Amino acid sequence: MQCFRLALLIVCTALFAGSALHAQQQTAAPAAPSPPPAPPFGMPVTLDQATKMADAAIAEAKKLNLAVAIAITEPNGELVYFGKMENAPYSATQLAQQKATTAARYRRPSRAFQEQLAAGNTFFLTFGGVIAAAGGLPVVHGGKLIGSIGVSGGSGAQDEQVGRAGLGALN
Amino acid sequence: MRKAVLTSLAAAAAILLSAQAYAQAPAAPPAAPPGYGETINIEQAKKAAGAAVAEAKKNNWAMAITIVGPTGELVYFEKMDNTQYGSIVISQHKARAAAIFKRPTKAFEDRIAQGGAGLTALTLDGIIASEGGIPIVVGGKIIGAIGASGATGAQDGQASTAGVDALK
Numbered sequence: 001m002q003c004f005r006l007a008l009l010i011v012c013t014a015l016f017a018g019s020a021l022h023a024q025q026q027t028a029a030p031a032a033p034s035p036p037p038a039p040p041f042g043m044p045v046t047l048d049q050a051t052k053m054a055d056a057a058i059a060e061a062k063k064l065n066l067a068v069a070i071a072i073t074e075p076n077g078e079l080v081y082f083g084k085m086e087n088a089p090y091s092a093t094q095l096a097q098q099k100a101t102t103a104a105r106y107r108r109p110s111r112a113f114q115e116q117l118a119a120g121n122t123f124f125l126t127f128g129g130v131i132a133a134a135g136g137l138p139v140v141h142g143g144k145l146i147g148s149i150g151v152s153g154g155s156g157a158q159d160e161q162v163g164r165a166g167l168g169a170l171n
Numbered sequence: 172m173r174k175a176v177l178t179s180l181a182a183a184a185a186i187l188l189s190a191q192a193y194a195q196a197p198a199a200p201p202a203a204p205p206g207y208g209e210t211i212n213i214e215q216a217k218k219a220a221g222a223a224v225a226e227a228k229k230n231n232w233a234m235a236i237t238i239v240g241p242t243g244e245l246v247y248f249e250k251m252d253n254t255q256y257g258s259i260v261i262s263q264h265k266a267r268a269a270a271i272f273k274r275p276t277k278a279f280e281d282r283i284a285q286g287g288a289g290l291t292a293l294t295l296d297g298i299i300a301s302e303g304g305i306p307i308v309v310g311g312k313i314i315g316a317i318g319a320s321g322a323t324g325a326q327d328g329q330a331s332t333a334g335v336d337a338l339k
Contacts, residue, residue, distance in 0.1 A: 046252050047224075047249055047250060047251050047252055050249075051249070058213075078250075078256055078259060079248055079250060079259055080249075080250045081248060081249055081250070082245060082247060082248035083213050083216070083217070083246075083247050083248075084213065084245065084246050084247070085213050086210075086212045086213060090244060093244060093245050
């Protein structure tokens, strides 16, 4: 009987210690950002869709008096379309493609990484191919992720506005 | 009189000799390539790429088309649906090589096909020995280059040529 009581005590103590440890771990862990629900992958953006989006984006950039580079990729980040307006900086050539790849491969606007870094989630810096700047947007069509558009040449907000104009041409 | 005959004989011999020497001389070196001009703008690039894509469509080829500026920097790119993924980078490489070496990439293909000293081309940075990259010359200046990839070298060259011709 005494033996049984001792065993019970040990089990209870172990359980208590375990749950306390668990609670401690929960409070110690950083608030991990929950990824947005991602739509399923569809067939990659076609060249016709891409040129339509790019034309609308370039029209928006002209309206804003901006010289930008536009990149449109498939969900895997492979390039489908690229256009650099006259006098857009050479840095935009790279950044537009990198923003598009970020948005495609991580299935979220590249702005999300800018916000995460601002919030102190610096571990995102270790992620490959991440550009933490607004201007990259996933392209969702018919409820499916079919690619991304990346814009560079203006401010982050302007780049994203140009990108959204591109999305608008598709939907 | 005899002196005159001798002189004319000597002159004739000299002409004959020099003509022979001329015939034996290696082919004249290629004309100096044009200088570089202002970078091709997006409207021109779009026109060239559009013509290349139209040529590819007409022949039922799926291709990636790249347009670069004189320095090989990307200006414009279109990948047709179902183009093999390998062609994305190859079309960019062809365009870049044509721009930075001021010659069609077929020149490298031909040079390497000759073997021997032609193989030294393999040691040059940035070349690609495959047809399909062509400089774009407008107003006597190289303003960029076009590169096509997705079909055979000759077919890639045909699409690129259509692109270049659209700006003439």
